[in-house]
Amino acid sequence: MSTAKTERDGGHGGPSRAWWPGGGRGTPASALYWRILGMNGLIFAVGTTVLALSPATVSSPVLLGELPVLTVGLALMVLVNAFLLRASLTPLDGLTTLMTRVDSLSSGDRLAPSGNGDLSHLIGTFNAMLDRLEADRSSSAALVLGAQESERRRIAQELHDEIGQSLTVVLLELKSVMDRAPGDLSRELRGVQEVVRSSLDEVRQVARRLRPGVLEDLGLTSALAALAGDFSGTGGLRVTRCLRAGLPELDPDAELVIYRVAQESLTNVVRHARAGHAEVSLTGGGDGSVVLRVVDDGCGPPEGAGAGIHGMRERAMLIGARLTIGAAEGGGTEVRLVVPPAARPGGPPRRHAAADLP
Known part of the structure; x- marks a missing residue:
């Protein structure tokens, strides 16, 4: 040169x-x-x-x-x-x-x-x-969350088809043995049978949480009702629900985001809030939006964003929803997710989400 x-x-x-x-x-x-x-x-x-x-x-x-x-x-x-x-x-x-x-x-x-x-x-x-x-x-988060949902479906399927079926076989074998066992041994086997039955119920419950089949089969409202029922009674928590009928139709991605945000919110209530009561509500906004609220009477909002909250914010971003986490009236925490009309099937192109955390 x-x-x-x-x-x-x-x-x-x-x-x-x-x-x-x-x-x-x-x-x-x-x-x-x-x-x-x-x-x-x-x-x-x-x-x-x-x-x-x-x-x-x-x-x-x-x-x-x-x-x-x-x-x-x-x-x-x-x-x-x-x-x-x-x-x-x-x-x-x-x-x-x-x-x-x-x-x-x-x-x-x-x-x-x-x-x-x-x-x-x-x-x-x-x-x-x-x-x-x-x-x-947004593109990277969509790929990661899509892979996560796919892996959850696979694990849920394996829990249902393999572990669930194996525990069912064990229950049947125990019943057969109990019919031939003497009285004292039969009572002991009955205790083992109850433990196995309880384990089978827990496996099925975990599988439902990993893959909400009711969401695909019966829709969002029924899925949220079942979710509230699953958490009610866990750790002394009482969960009520207020789910409006006739809400605007949402696309499957938006329904899955709403379900996962509600699920993660109730999980945080059970683990961290020390609450006695929580409410899950799904209502419509004045502008055609859909609003999810999860409110508890626990110790108040978190000081920082952990992995669960970070995941909720990423999910909200994918559908252009707005997620806010703050203090509820009278104490406790309120998680509020506002899903815009753009999340309807055939709606206008979505904008990215905004998320606020105190």
Whole structure:
């Protein structure tokens, strides 16, 4: 490679870069550089012209009476320069604020392009970058959650077909042995039979939680009712439900998200809330949305987001829903999921979700 080419490419074989700060020709940084330089040059040119055309003169050395004129002129140029720079660079404050508050699981938080054309282009580029990152995040989360649901179905099927069937065979064999056993041994075998039957019920319950077949067979309302029934009585928890009929139809993905959010919420209530009562409600919003609420009377909302809450937020993001977790009226925790009309079959394209956590 020739020396001339090396120097032209900046000495590293890369693209040509201008000598001014901020990068190559045509970039927003270089345009902003020239804008500021032009403003400063214009201000000093105007100041020099005014000074040259005015009756005021500057002696050498400077006379005491000329100092106020020079001071006022310098102050005016500095103030004009400060005003113009402030007006030009103010959008950067909004951009910095957006950078500090942006969340990978929250979307729709954008800065409206404003100010001069250079910064508008910068803000538009940053918004486009956020759009790409959120789209990639949503696509990756969809793949992960899809694989998770597939694995849950496989495990549930194996629990039902293999372990469930094996325990059923054990129950039948125990019954056959009990019919031929003497009285004392028969009573002992009856205790073993109850343990096996209880284990079989637990296996079936785990399989239902892993793969909500009732959701596919009977619909969302019946699935939530069955879910509330499964958790009611667990650890002394009483679960009530308020499930409205005639709600807007949702696509299968949205129904699965609602079910999983309710399931994870009730699981957190049992594990962490120390609550005696919880309510699951599914109602319609005034704008055609569907609202899921899980409210308990426990110790209050969590201080941070664990794996369960993080998973709920990711699921909400996939269908453009809004998930909020906060304090309930009268104490306890309220989980609220608002599913927009876009989650209906054939609805408009979804936007990414926004999620709030105190």
